[in-house]
Amino acid sequence: MRPAKHPVSAALAGPYGHPFHPILVTVPIGAWVASVVFDLASHVAGDDAAYLAHGAQWLIAIGVLGALAAATVGFLDLFTIPAGTPAFRTGLVHMTLNLAVTVAFALDFWWRAAGTDTGRAVPAGPLVLSIVALAVLGVSGYLGGKLAYRYGVRVADETTQATGFRR
Template sequence: MLTSAQRQAKQPVSAVLAGPYGHPLHPIPVTVPIGALAAALVGFLDLRAVPTGTRAFRVGLAHMSLNLVVTLAYAGDFLWRRAAQPAHEAVPAGMLALSAVALALLGISGYLGGKLSYRSGVRVADEDTQAEGYVPGAGRHRPDGDA
């Protein structure tokens, strides 16, 4: 049985902006490229659906914060390389270290994002809706657009 907080976290803040129930938009722009601004915008909308004071909300804040730090690190690294690095010279250790740290933080943030979806079920359909996919003989196209 789902609690009201779990039901709230599964619902979109805005189906138009964040994707309809069972089809969140956040995972789509994350892949091209990971951490794209479009992913941050719809991810923020997804976070608004999670009740504050919950573990899922804290994980979501950590996920968002790490992504912001990574974005700033990559932007800073780009500007640093552009200002201080002629194209034909080796990259200094500090620049490589910044890139490596940013990549490690991105991996941690991705882990937290997966935890939000797969462990906490944020913006994932409830168990009854998921169970529809395992009904023998099902699979015919439904009028609401789902297969």
């Protein structure tokens, strides 16, 4: 299992024990969660609804760009996992869900940009799409946690992990 601990390129994927992917995913997660908060707030904000709706749209764009960066590094991490293993299968599902979420939010951004009504709260369609995409992201995040914490992919080998528990 040693190959699952070391990246294709430490300069791109992060050094052993400190992969960049878990750090980079905080950008899209934070931006997309904040966009849903802005969306919901746009329904109770009255005159400021348009500002919140516009802010949510740009948070979605930031999230998509951040997701593309995280996906690039995550793909390098996937290359370190031996094919046919439970960790590899989990990694494929994690990647597929994340790509689907990124596409959903990209479509969400486009849907909002194509709308002509900029003076009101976010319409129900884009709001529902954001909430569903965020729910799928939660499932994918669980799988990402399983890769790091259960399988130790790119985090630490068993010997290194054991040193943290010695007295």
